[in-house]
Amino acid sequence: MNDAAAQGGPVLDDEQFRRLAEYGTVEHAEVGRDLYTSGEDTYDFFLLQSASVDIVRAATVIEPERLIYRGGAGDFLGELNLLTGQHVYLTARVVSAGTVVRIPPAMLRRAVAEQVDIADTLIEAFRERREVISEAAGNALELVGRSDTAETLALRTYVTQMFLPNHWLDAASRPGSSLMRRVGLSDDDLPAAMVNGSVLRRATPRTVAEALGLTYRADGRSVDLVVVGAGPAGLAAAVYAASEGLVTVLLDRAGLGGQAAKSARIENYLGFPHGVSGESLTRLAMVQALKFGVRIHAPCAVAGLDLSEERRPAVLLEDGARIQCRAVIAATGAHYRHLDLPQWTTFERSGCVRYAATELDVRGYEGQPVTVVGGANSAGQAALSLAARGATVDLIIRGADLGARMSSYLSDRIRAHSRIRVHTSSTIRELAGGDTITSIIAERSDGRQERMACRALFCFIGADPVSGWLAGVAQDDDGFILTDSRLPAQPFGTALPFQTSAPRVFAVGDLRSGSTKRAATAVGDGAGAVSSVHTALAAD
Numbered sequence: 001m002n003d004a005a006a007q008g009g010p011v012l013d014d015e016q017f018r019r020l021a022e023y024g025t026v027e028h029a030e031v032g033r034d035l036y037t038s039g040e041d042t043y044d045f046f047l048l049q050s051a052s053v054d055i056v057r058a059a060t061v062i063e064p065e066r067l068i069y070r071g072g073a074g075d076f077l078g079e080l081n082l083l084t085g086q087h088v089y090l091t092a093r094v095v096s097a098g099t100v101v102r103i104p105p106a107m108l109r110r111a112v113a114e115q116v117d118i119a120d121t122l123i124e125a126f127r128e129r130r131e132v133i134s135e136a137a138g139n140a141l142e143l144v145g146r147s148d149t150a151e152t153l154a155l156r157t158y159v160t161q162m163f164l165p166n167h168w169l170d171a172a173s174r175p176g177s178s179l180m181r182r183v184g185l186s187d188d189d190l191p192a193a194m195v196n197g198s199v200l201r202r203a204t205p206r207t208v209a210e211a212l213g214l215t216y217r218a219d220g221r222s223v224d225l226v227v228v229g230a231g232p233a234g235l236a237a238a239v240y241a242a243s244e245g246l247v248t249v250l251l252d253r254a255g256l257g258g259q260a261a262k263s264a265r266i267e268n269y270l271g272f273p274h275g276v277s278g279e280s281l282t283r284l285a286m287v288q289a290l291k292f293g294v295r296i297h298a299p300c301a302v303a304g305l306d307l308s309e310e311r312r313p314a315v316l317l318e319d320g321a322r323i324q325c326r327a328v329i330a331a332t333g334a335h336y337r338h339l340d341l342p343q344w345t346t347f348e349r350s351g352c353v354r355y356a357a358t359e360l361d362v363r364g365y366e367g368q369p370v371t372v373v374g375g376a377n378s379a380g381q382a383a384l385s386l387a388a389r390g391a392t393v394d395l396i397i398r399g400a401d402l403g404a405r406m407s408s409y410l411s412d413r414i415r416a417h418s419r420i421r422v423h424t425s426s427t428i429r430e431l432a433g434g435d436t437i438t439s440i441i442a443e444r445s446d447g448r449q450e451r452m453a454c455r456a457l458f459c460f461i462g463a464d465p466v467s468g469w470l471a472g473v474a475q476d477d478d479g480f481i482l483t484d485s486r487l488p489a490q491p492f493g494t495a496l497p498f499q500t501s502a503p504r505v506f507a508v509g510d511l512r513s514g515s516t517k518r519a520a521t522a523v524g525d526g527a528g529a530v531s532s533v534h535t536a537l538a539a540d
Contacts, residue, residue, distance in 0.1 A: 009128040010121045023111045024103035035092040039196040045108045046077040050098030079129040083290040087213040089140035123291045141166040145191030148351045152191045158205035161255035205299045216297040223325040226315045231258020232519045233509025234331030235285040236526030242292035252298040257282030258333050260519045262356030264385035327533045333510040334463030352437040357382035366390035369453040374460030380410035382458045387419040395422045474501035480513035496532035
Protein backbone atom coordinates (compact mmCIF):
# COMPACT_ATOMS: atom_id res chain seq x y z
CA MET A 1 0.00 0.00 0.00
CA ASN A 2 1.38 3.39 -0.96
CA ASP A 3 1.45 5.37 2.31
CA ALA A 4 1.27 8.86 0.79
CA ALA A 5 -1.46 7.80 -1.62
CA ALA A 6 -3.37 6.12 1.19
CA GLN A 7 -3.34 9.44 3.01
CA GLY A 8 -4.34 11.38 -0.11
CA GLY A 9 -0.98 13.14 -0.19
CA PRO A 10 1.53 13.92 -2.95
CA VAL A 11 3.85 11.19 -4.27
CA LEU A 12 7.13 11.27 -6.17
CA ASP A 13 7.05 10.21 -9.81
CA ASP A 14 9.70 7.77 -11.05
CA GLU A 15 12.01 10.49 -12.36
CA GLN A 16 11.80 12.50 -9.11
CA PHE A 17 12.45 9.32 -7.14
CA ARG A 18 15.62 8.59 -9.11
CA ARG A 19 16.82 12.18 -8.83
CA LEU A 20 16.28 12.29 -5.08
CA ALA A 21 18.02 8.91 -4.64
CA GLU A 22 21.25 10.52 -5.89
CA TYR A 23 21.49 12.35 -2.55
CA GLY A 24 21.66 9.12 -0.52
CA THR A 25 23.15 5.66 -0.31
CA VAL A 26 21.53 2.32 -1.13
CA GLU A 27 21.20 -0.25 1.67
CA HIS A 28 19.67 -3.70 2.00
CA ALA A 29 17.05 -3.93 4.74
CA GLU A 30 16.19 -7.28 6.34
CA VAL A 31 12.82 -8.18 7.82
CA GLY A 32 12.48 -7.01 11.43
CA ARG A 33 15.03 -4.20 11.16
CA ASP A 34 13.98 -0.83 12.60
CA LEU A 35 15.06 1.99 10.29
CA TYR A 36 14.33 4.41 13.13
CA THR A 37 12.74 4.03 16.54
CA SER A 38 10.46 6.08 18.74
CA GLY A 39 12.43 8.15 21.25
CA GLU A 40 15.56 8.67 19.12
CA ASP A 41 16.88 12.23 18.85
CA THR A 42 16.77 12.27 15.05
CA TYR A 43 16.40 10.00 12.03
CA ASP A 44 17.19 9.79 8.34
CA PHE A 45 14.87 10.13 5.38
CA PHE A 46 14.29 6.89 3.45
CA LEU A 47 13.22 6.10 -0.08
CA LEU A 48 11.82 2.58 -0.43
CA GLN A 49 13.12 0.95 -3.59
CA SER A 50 11.81 -2.57 -2.95
CA ALA A 51 11.39 -2.99 0.81
CA SER A 52 8.08 -2.68 2.64
CA VAL A 53 7.97 -0.86 5.97
CA ASP A 54 5.37 -0.53 8.72
CA ILE A 55 5.13 2.80 10.55
CA VAL A 56 3.94 2.07 14.07
CA ARG A 57 3.24 4.06 17.19
CA ALA A 58 4.73 2.44 20.27
CA ALA A 59 2.47 1.21 23.06
CA THR A 60 1.36 3.92 25.48
CA VAL A 61 -0.03 3.84 29.00
CA ILE A 62 -3.55 3.46 27.68
CA GLU A 63 -3.12 1.81 24.25
CA PRO A 64 -1.14 -1.07 22.73
CA GLU A 65 1.23 -0.64 19.79
CA ARG A 66 -0.64 0.68 16.77
CA LEU A 67 0.00 0.42 13.02
CA ILE A 68 -0.24 3.84 11.38
CA TYR A 69 0.44 2.85 7.76
CA ARG A 70 2.51 0.56 5.55
CA GLY A 71 4.85 1.89 2.88
CA GLY A 72 5.94 -0.09 -0.16
CA ALA A 73 8.18 0.23 -3.20
CA GLY A 74 8.21 3.78 -4.54
CA ASP A 75 7.25 5.35 -1.24
CA PHE A 76 9.25 7.58 1.07
CA LEU A 77 9.31 7.72 4.85
CA GLY A 78 9.29 10.76 7.08
CA GLU A 79 7.15 13.69 8.10
CA LEU A 80 7.44 17.21 9.45
CA ASN A 81 9.78 16.39 12.35
CA LEU A 82 12.56 15.78 9.81
CA LEU A 83 12.56 19.57 9.49
CA THR A 84 11.55 20.70 12.97
CA GLY A 85 14.11 18.58 14.84
CA GLN A 86 11.45 17.03 17.04
CA HIS A 87 12.44 13.70 18.57
CA VAL A 88 11.22 10.59 16.78
CA TYR A 89 7.82 9.41 17.97
CA LEU A 90 7.10 6.62 15.47
CA THR A 91 9.00 3.45 14.58
CA ALA A 92 9.74 2.32 11.00
CA ARG A 93 9.94 -1.51 10.90
CA VAL A 94 10.87 -3.53 7.81
CA VAL A 95 8.21 -6.15 7.07
CA SER A 96 9.40 -7.21 3.60
CA ALA A 97 13.13 -7.33 2.83
CA GLY A 98 14.49 -5.17 0.06
CA THR A 99 16.56 -2.10 -0.71
CA VAL A 100 16.16 1.40 0.67
CA VAL A 101 17.96 4.69 0.02
CA ARG A 102 19.14 6.45 3.19
CA ILE A 103 19.37 10.27 3.01
CA PRO A 104 20.74 12.02 6.15
CA PRO A 105 18.97 15.23 7.27
CA ALA A 106 21.76 17.52 5.98
CA MET A 107 21.55 15.96 2.51
CA LEU A 108 17.76 16.13 2.60
CA ARG A 109 17.98 19.89 3.32
CA ARG A 110 20.35 20.22 0.38
CA ALA A 111 17.95 18.31 -1.88
CA VAL A 112 15.03 20.49 -0.79
CA ALA A 113 17.09 23.61 -1.54
CA GLU A 114 18.27 22.41 -4.96
CA GLN A 115 15.25 20.50 -6.31
CA VAL A 116 12.24 22.81 -6.26
CA ASP A 117 9.68 20.36 -7.61
CA ILE A 118 10.78 17.64 -5.20
CA ALA A 119 10.75 20.13 -2.34
CA ASP A 120 7.14 21.08 -3.08
CA THR A 121 6.10 17.43 -3.10
CA LEU A 122 7.93 16.53 0.09
CA ILE A 123 6.82 19.59 2.08
CA GLU A 124 3.17 19.12 1.18
CA ALA A 125 3.40 15.40 1.95
CA PHE A 126 5.08 16.11 5.31
CA ARG A 127 2.36 18.63 6.19
CA GLU A 128 -0.48 16.29 5.22
CA ARG A 129 1.13 13.38 7.04
CA ARG A 130 1.36 15.48 10.19
CA GLU A 131 -2.39 16.14 9.88
CA VAL A 132 -3.09 12.41 9.53
CA ILE A 133 -0.62 11.38 12.22
CA SER A 134 -2.12 13.93 14.60
CA GLU A 135 -5.32 11.92 14.41
CA ALA A 136 -3.81 8.43 14.26
CA ALA A 137 -0.83 8.76 16.59
CA GLY A 138 -1.76 11.58 18.93
CA ASN A 139 -1.17 9.30 21.90
CA ALA A 140 2.56 9.61 21.28
CA LEU A 141 2.15 12.83 23.30
CA GLU A 142 -0.62 12.57 25.88
CA LEU A 143 -1.80 15.56 27.89
CA VAL A 144 -4.09 15.48 30.89
CA GLY A 145 -5.29 18.42 32.95
CA ARG A 146 -8.17 20.53 34.17
CA SER A 147 -9.70 22.22 31.15
CA ASP A 148 -10.50 25.43 33.01
CA THR A 149 -7.00 26.37 34.22
CA ALA A 150 -4.62 28.85 32.64
CA GLU A 151 -1.71 26.38 32.86
CA THR A 152 -3.62 23.76 30.89
CA LEU A 153 -4.73 26.31 28.30
CA ALA A 154 -1.15 27.54 27.86
CA LEU A 155 0.09 23.99 27.29
CA ARG A 156 -2.65 23.10 24.82
CA THR A 157 -2.16 26.38 22.99
CA TYR A 158 1.55 25.65 22.64
CA VAL A 159 1.15 22.15 21.17
CA THR A 160 -1.52 23.48 18.80
CA GLN A 161 0.65 26.37 17.60
CA MET A 162 3.62 24.06 17.09
CA PHE A 163 1.48 21.57 15.15
CA LEU A 164 2.43 18.72 17.52
CA PRO A 165 0.46 15.45 17.34
CA ASN A 166 -1.14 15.01 20.73
CA HIS A 167 -4.04 13.44 22.56
CA TRP A 168 -5.82 15.56 25.16
CA LEU A 169 -7.72 14.14 28.14
CA ASP A 170 -9.75 16.17 30.61
CA ALA A 171 -8.85 15.11 34.14
CA ALA A 172 -12.54 15.27 35.03
CA SER A 173 -13.46 12.68 32.39
CA ARG A 174 -13.43 8.92 32.92
CA PRO A 175 -10.50 8.32 30.49
CA GLY A 176 -8.59 11.19 32.09
CA SER A 177 -9.04 9.97 35.65
CA SER A 178 -8.20 6.42 34.54
CA LEU A 179 -4.92 7.62 33.00
CA MET A 180 -4.07 9.53 36.16
CA ARG A 181 -4.55 6.40 38.28
CA ARG A 182 -2.42 4.28 35.96
CA VAL A 183 0.59 6.60 36.09
CA GLY A 184 0.12 7.78 39.67
CA LEU A 185 -0.86 11.40 39.06
CA SER A 186 -2.60 13.62 41.59
CA ASP A 187 -4.39 16.93 41.05
CA ASP A 188 -1.23 18.71 42.18
CA ASP A 189 0.66 17.15 39.23
CA LEU A 190 -1.61 18.73 36.59
CA PRO A 191 -1.30 19.49 33.80
CA ALA A 192 0.83 16.47 32.98
CA ALA A 193 2.32 15.11 29.78
CA MET A 194 3.34 11.60 28.76
CA VAL A 195 6.21 11.73 26.25
CA ASN A 196 7.88 8.58 24.93
CA GLY A 197 7.11 6.69 28.13
CA SER A 198 8.14 9.48 30.49
CA VAL A 199 5.71 11.38 32.71
CA LEU A 200 6.15 15.14 33.04
CA ARG A 201 4.38 16.46 36.14
CA ARG A 202 3.23 20.09 36.19
CA ALA A 203 4.12 20.19 32.53
CA THR A 204 4.82 23.49 30.83
CA PRO A 205 5.53 24.36 27.20
CA ARG A 206 9.22 24.53 28.15
CA THR A 207 9.42 21.05 29.72
CA VAL A 208 7.43 19.50 26.86
CA ALA A 209 9.67 21.21 24.30
CA GLU A 210 12.77 19.91 26.07
CA ALA A 211 11.38 16.37 26.09
CA LEU A 212 10.55 16.59 22.38
CA GLY A 213 13.89 18.12 21.36
CA LEU A 214 12.47 21.46 20.23
CA THR A 215 14.60 23.75 22.41
CA TYR A 216 17.76 25.33 21.04
CA ARG A 217 20.78 23.08 20.58
CA ALA A 218 23.96 24.29 18.87
CA ASP A 219 24.77 22.04 15.91
CA GLY A 220 28.09 23.50 14.84
CA ARG A 221 26.78 25.41 11.85
CA SER A 222 27.52 29.12 11.59
CA VAL A 223 24.48 31.38 11.74
CA ASP A 224 23.88 34.40 9.51
CA LEU A 225 20.69 35.74 11.09
CA VAL A 226 18.85 35.26 14.36
CA VAL A 227 15.21 36.38 14.37
CA VAL A 228 13.83 36.86 17.89
CA GLY A 229 10.04 36.65 17.99
CA ALA A 230 7.83 34.42 15.83
CA GLY A 231 4.82 36.61 15.15
CA PRO A 232 3.95 37.61 11.56
CA ALA A 233 6.94 39.99 11.35
CA GLY A 234 9.42 37.45 12.66
CA LEU A 235 8.03 34.59 10.58
CA ALA A 236 8.14 36.73 7.44
CA ALA A 237 11.72 37.80 8.15
CA ALA A 238 12.77 34.19 8.68
CA VAL A 239 11.07 32.99 5.47
CA TYR A 240 12.54 35.75 3.31
CA ALA A 241 16.01 35.43 4.83
CA ALA A 242 16.22 31.66 4.50
CA SER A 243 14.76 31.68 1.00
CA GLU A 244 17.54 34.08 -0.01
CA GLY A 245 20.30 31.85 1.32
CA LEU A 246 20.88 33.13 4.86
CA VAL A 247 21.32 30.50 7.57
CA THR A 248 18.48 31.56 9.84
CA VAL A 249 17.46 30.71 13.40
CA LEU A 250 14.01 31.72 14.69
CA LEU A 251 13.41 31.95 18.44
CA ASP A 252 10.29 32.69 20.47
CA ARG A 253 9.67 32.83 24.21
CA ALA A 254 6.27 31.09 23.95
CA GLY A 255 5.16 29.54 20.67
CA LEU A 256 4.54 30.70 17.12
CA GLY A 257 2.27 33.40 15.72
CA GLY A 258 2.45 36.11 18.38
CA GLN A 259 -0.73 38.11 18.81
CA ALA A 260 -1.92 37.14 15.34
CA ALA A 261 -2.11 33.47 16.39
CA LYS A 262 -4.66 34.50 19.02
CA SER A 263 -7.02 36.08 16.49
CA ALA A 264 -10.12 34.03 15.78
CA ARG A 265 -10.47 35.42 12.27
CA ILE A 266 -8.41 37.85 10.19
CA GLU A 267 -10.60 39.08 7.33
CA ASN A 268 -8.52 41.91 5.85
CA TYR A 269 -5.35 39.94 5.11
CA LEU A 270 -4.50 39.93 1.40
CA GLY A 271 -5.26 36.68 -0.39
CA PHE A 272 -7.85 35.32 2.05
CA PRO A 273 -11.23 36.71 0.92
CA HIS A 274 -13.11 34.45 3.33
CA GLY A 275 -10.80 35.28 6.22
CA VAL A 276 -8.23 33.11 7.93
CA SER A 277 -7.71 32.24 11.58
CA GLY A 278 -4.47 33.40 13.11
CA GLU A 279 -3.75 29.78 13.99
CA SER A 280 -4.07 28.64 10.36
CA LEU A 281 -1.98 31.53 9.08
CA THR A 282 0.73 30.72 11.61
CA ARG A 283 0.73 27.05 10.68
CA LEU A 284 1.13 27.81 6.98
CA ALA A 285 3.96 30.24 7.72
CA MET A 286 5.70 27.67 9.92
CA VAL A 287 5.66 25.04 7.16
CA GLN A 288 6.91 27.62 4.68
CA ALA A 289 9.78 28.58 6.99
CA LEU A 290 10.73 24.93 7.49
CA LYS A 291 10.72 24.43 3.72
CA PHE A 292 13.50 26.99 3.36
CA GLY A 293 15.53 25.55 6.22
CA VAL A 294 14.70 27.90 9.10
CA ARG A 295 15.66 26.36 12.44
CA ILE A 296 12.73 27.09 14.77
CA HIS A 297 13.08 26.86 18.55
CA ALA A 298 10.20 27.59 20.93
CA PRO A 299 9.82 28.21 23.73
CA CYS A 300 13.26 29.77 23.84
CA ALA A 301 13.65 32.86 26.02
CA VAL A 302 16.21 35.51 25.10
CA ALA A 303 17.94 37.39 27.91
CA GLY A 304 19.89 40.01 25.96
CA LEU A 305 22.45 40.91 23.33
CA ASP A 306 26.23 41.03 23.30
CA LEU A 307 27.23 43.86 20.95
CA SER A 308 30.93 43.91 21.82
CA GLU A 309 31.83 42.79 18.27
CA GLU A 310 30.41 45.28 15.80
CA ARG A 311 30.02 42.76 12.96
CA ARG A 312 29.24 39.71 15.11
CA PRO A 313 26.34 40.34 17.50
CA ALA A 314 25.42 37.50 19.83
CA VAL A 315 21.98 36.59 21.17
CA LEU A 316 22.12 35.50 24.80
CA LEU A 317 19.56 32.94 25.99
CA GLU A 318 18.16 32.73 29.50
CA ASP A 319 19.59 29.23 29.92
CA GLY A 320 23.11 30.60 29.37
CA ALA A 321 23.47 29.58 25.72
CA ARG A 322 24.94 32.05 23.23
CA ILE A 323 24.20 32.30 19.50
CA GLN A 324 26.84 34.21 17.55
CA CYS A 325 25.58 35.55 14.25
CA ARG A 326 26.07 38.24 11.62
CA ALA A 327 22.78 40.09 12.17
CA VAL A 328 19.72 40.13 14.44
CA ILE A 329 16.11 41.02 13.70
CA ALA A 330 14.09 41.83 16.84
CA ALA A 331 10.40 40.98 16.43
CA THR A 332 9.28 40.34 20.01
CA GLY A 333 6.18 42.50 19.70
CA ALA A 334 4.21 43.37 22.80
CA HIS A 335 2.43 41.64 25.68
CA TYR A 336 -1.15 42.17 26.76
CA ARG A 337 -2.19 44.72 29.36
CA HIS A 338 -4.61 43.79 32.12
CA LEU A 339 -7.06 45.64 34.30
CA ASP A 340 -5.94 46.62 37.80
CA LEU A 341 -8.76 44.89 39.65
CA PRO A 342 -8.96 42.64 42.73
CA GLN A 343 -9.14 38.91 41.87
CA TRP A 344 -7.76 39.53 38.36
CA THR A 345 -4.83 37.17 38.93
CA THR A 346 -7.09 34.55 40.52
CA PHE A 347 -9.46 34.53 37.57
CA GLU A 348 -6.55 34.63 35.14
CA ARG A 349 -5.09 31.48 36.68
CA SER A 350 -8.43 29.71 36.60
CA GLY A 351 -8.78 30.46 32.89
CA CYS A 352 -11.71 32.86 33.23
CA VAL A 353 -9.62 35.80 31.97
CA ARG A 354 -8.35 35.32 28.45
CA TYR A 355 -6.35 37.39 25.99
CA ALA A 356 -7.28 35.52 22.83
CA ALA A 357 -10.32 34.18 21.02
CA THR A 358 -8.95 31.14 19.24
CA GLU A 359 -10.97 27.95 18.78
CA LEU A 360 -9.64 26.63 22.08
CA ASP A 361 -10.53 29.85 23.91
CA VAL A 362 -14.12 30.23 22.73
CA ARG A 363 -15.02 26.56 23.03
CA GLY A 364 -17.46 25.75 25.82
CA TYR A 365 -19.22 29.13 26.07
CA GLU A 366 -22.24 28.26 23.95
CA GLY A 367 -25.30 29.76 25.63
CA GLN A 368 -23.14 31.44 28.28
CA PRO A 369 -22.78 35.16 29.08
CA VAL A 370 -19.26 36.49 28.42
CA THR A 371 -17.64 39.91 28.43
CA VAL A 372 -15.20 41.37 25.92
CA VAL A 373 -13.32 44.55 26.83
CA GLY A 374 -11.54 46.66 24.22
CA GLY A 375 -12.33 48.86 21.25
CA ALA A 376 -9.93 47.75 18.50
CA ASN A 377 -10.18 45.02 15.85
CA SER A 378 -9.05 42.16 18.08
CA ALA A 379 -11.90 42.87 20.51
CA GLY A 380 -14.39 43.09 17.67
CA GLN A 381 -13.22 39.80 16.18
CA ALA A 382 -13.47 38.13 19.58
CA ALA A 383 -17.02 39.40 20.18
CA LEU A 384 -18.20 38.15 16.79
CA SER A 385 -16.49 34.80 17.19
CA LEU A 386 -18.04 34.21 20.60
CA ALA A 387 -21.47 35.28 19.42
CA ALA A 388 -21.17 32.96 16.43
CA ARG A 389 -20.63 30.08 18.87
CA GLY A 390 -23.85 30.96 20.69
CA ALA A 391 -22.51 33.04 23.59
CA THR A 392 -24.22 36.26 24.66
CA VAL A 393 -21.60 39.01 24.61
CA ASP A 394 -21.28 42.30 26.49
CA LEU A 395 -18.68 44.44 24.68
CA ILE A 396 -17.21 47.10 27.00
CA ILE A 397 -15.56 50.10 25.31
CA ARG A 398 -14.02 53.06 27.10
CA GLY A 399 -14.51 55.40 24.12
CA ALA A 400 -17.79 56.93 23.00
CA ASP A 401 -17.68 55.60 19.41
CA LEU A 402 -17.50 51.90 18.50
CA GLY A 403 -16.02 52.75 15.11
CA ALA A 404 -13.28 55.07 16.33
CA ARG A 405 -10.58 52.37 16.48
CA MET A 406 -12.34 49.42 14.87
CA SER A 407 -12.63 48.61 11.17
CA SER A 408 -16.08 49.34 9.80
CA TYR A 409 -16.61 45.78 8.56
CA LEU A 410 -16.42 44.65 12.19
CA SER A 411 -18.28 47.51 13.88
CA ASP A 412 -21.16 47.26 11.39
CA ARG A 413 -21.62 43.54 12.10
CA ILE A 414 -21.39 44.05 15.85
CA ARG A 415 -24.11 46.73 15.83
CA ALA A 416 -26.39 44.38 13.89
CA HIS A 417 -25.74 41.22 15.92
CA SER A 418 -28.56 40.18 18.23
CA ARG A 419 -26.30 38.47 20.76
CA ILE A 420 -23.88 41.37 21.25
CA ARG A 421 -24.60 44.35 23.53
CA VAL A 422 -22.26 47.32 23.14
CA HIS A 423 -21.51 49.47 26.19
CA THR A 424 -19.66 52.62 25.11
CA SER A 425 -18.07 55.16 27.50
CA SER A 426 -17.84 52.32 30.04
CA THR A 427 -15.23 50.80 32.34
CA ILE A 428 -15.16 47.54 34.30
CA ARG A 429 -15.03 48.31 38.03
CA GLU A 430 -15.45 44.92 39.68
CA LEU A 431 -15.12 41.20 39.06
CA ALA A 432 -17.24 38.90 41.20
CA GLY A 433 -17.13 35.18 41.93
CA GLY A 434 -15.25 32.50 43.87
CA ASP A 435 -12.81 30.41 41.86
CA THR A 436 -14.50 31.49 38.64
CA ILE A 437 -16.15 34.68 37.44
CA THR A 438 -19.90 34.92 37.88
CA SER A 439 -20.50 38.62 37.13
CA ILE A 440 -18.88 41.99 36.47
CA ILE A 441 -19.85 45.56 37.27
CA ALA A 442 -19.44 48.13 34.49
CA GLU A 443 -19.57 51.87 35.11
CA ARG A 444 -20.55 54.49 32.53
CA SER A 445 -18.89 57.89 32.31
CA ASP A 446 -21.95 59.43 34.01
CA GLY A 447 -21.41 57.23 37.08
CA ARG A 448 -24.23 54.74 36.47
CA GLN A 449 -23.30 51.12 37.19
CA GLU A 450 -24.67 47.86 35.85
CA ARG A 451 -24.01 44.30 37.02
CA MET A 452 -23.80 41.77 34.18
CA ALA A 453 -23.66 37.98 34.32
CA CYS A 454 -20.30 36.76 33.06
CA ARG A 455 -18.60 33.37 32.78
CA ALA A 456 -15.40 34.58 31.09
CA LEU A 457 -13.71 37.90 30.41
CA PHE A 458 -11.83 38.39 27.12
CA CYS A 459 -9.41 41.30 27.47
CA PHE A 460 -8.07 43.30 24.51
CA ILE A 461 -6.98 46.67 25.92
CA GLY A 462 -3.60 47.12 24.31
CA ALA A 463 -0.09 45.93 24.90
CA ASP A 464 3.35 46.98 26.09
CA PRO A 465 6.54 46.35 24.10
CA VAL A 466 8.66 43.31 24.90
CA SER A 467 11.89 45.25 24.70
CA GLY A 468 13.59 44.61 28.04
CA TRP A 469 16.12 42.26 26.43
CA LEU A 470 17.28 45.10 24.14
CA ALA A 471 19.06 47.09 26.84
CA GLY A 472 21.35 49.67 25.28
CA VAL A 473 19.26 49.96 22.10
CA ALA A 474 17.52 53.33 21.70
CA GLN A 475 13.82 53.34 22.70
CA ASP A 476 11.02 55.89 22.85
CA ASP A 477 9.35 56.97 26.10
CA ASP A 478 7.03 53.94 26.05
CA GLY A 479 9.80 51.40 25.45
CA PHE A 480 9.22 50.85 21.73
CA ILE A 481 12.39 50.54 19.64
CA LEU A 482 13.50 53.52 17.56
CA THR A 483 14.54 52.72 14.00
CA ASP A 484 16.03 54.52 10.96
CA SER A 485 14.58 58.05 10.65
CA ARG A 486 13.32 58.07 14.25
CA LEU A 487 16.80 57.61 15.69
CA PRO A 488 18.08 60.73 17.45
CA ALA A 489 21.62 60.09 16.15
CA GLN A 490 23.17 57.72 13.63
CA PRO A 491 26.81 57.20 14.61
CA PHE A 492 27.44 54.61 11.89
CA GLY A 493 26.13 56.74 9.02
CA THR A 494 22.73 56.83 7.37
CA ALA A 495 20.56 54.19 8.99
CA LEU A 496 19.08 51.46 6.84
CA PRO A 497 15.32 50.83 6.97
CA PHE A 498 14.45 49.11 10.27
CA GLN A 499 17.97 49.73 11.59
CA THR A 500 18.20 50.31 15.34
CA SER A 501 20.87 52.30 17.17
CA ALA A 502 22.98 49.11 17.28
CA PRO A 503 24.87 48.01 14.16
CA ARG A 504 23.36 44.94 12.47
CA VAL A 505 20.39 44.89 14.82
CA PHE A 506 17.01 45.60 13.22
CA ALA A 507 13.51 45.91 14.71
CA VAL A 508 10.20 45.06 13.02
CA GLY A 509 6.49 44.70 13.74
CA ASP A 510 4.72 45.91 16.88
CA LEU A 511 8.04 46.29 18.70
CA ARG A 512 9.07 49.17 16.43
CA SER A 513 8.17 52.72 17.44
CA GLY A 514 5.52 54.15 15.12
CA SER A 515 4.50 50.80 13.63
CA THR A 516 1.00 50.16 12.31
CA LYS A 517 -0.57 47.38 14.34
CA ARG A 518 -1.69 45.18 11.45
CA ALA A 519 -0.64 41.65 10.49
CA ALA A 520 0.00 42.62 6.86
CA THR A 521 2.17 45.56 7.90
CA ALA A 522 4.17 43.31 10.20
CA VAL A 523 4.82 40.89 7.33
CA GLY A 524 6.00 43.81 5.20
CA ASP A 525 8.33 44.90 7.99
CA GLY A 526 9.87 41.45 8.20
CA ALA A 527 10.44 41.21 4.47
CA GLY A 528 11.82 44.76 4.27
CA ALA A 529 14.25 44.23 7.13
CA VAL A 530 15.84 41.30 5.30
CA SER A 531 16.79 43.63 2.45
CA SER A 532 18.53 45.84 5.00
CA VAL A 533 20.28 42.80 6.45
CA HIS A 534 21.68 41.92 3.03
CA THR A 535 22.95 45.47 2.61
CA ALA A 536 24.63 45.39 6.01
CA LEU A 537 26.23 41.98 5.40
CA ALA A 538 27.59 43.08 2.02
CA ALA A 539 30.25 44.99 3.96
CA ASP A 540 31.87 41.70 5.12
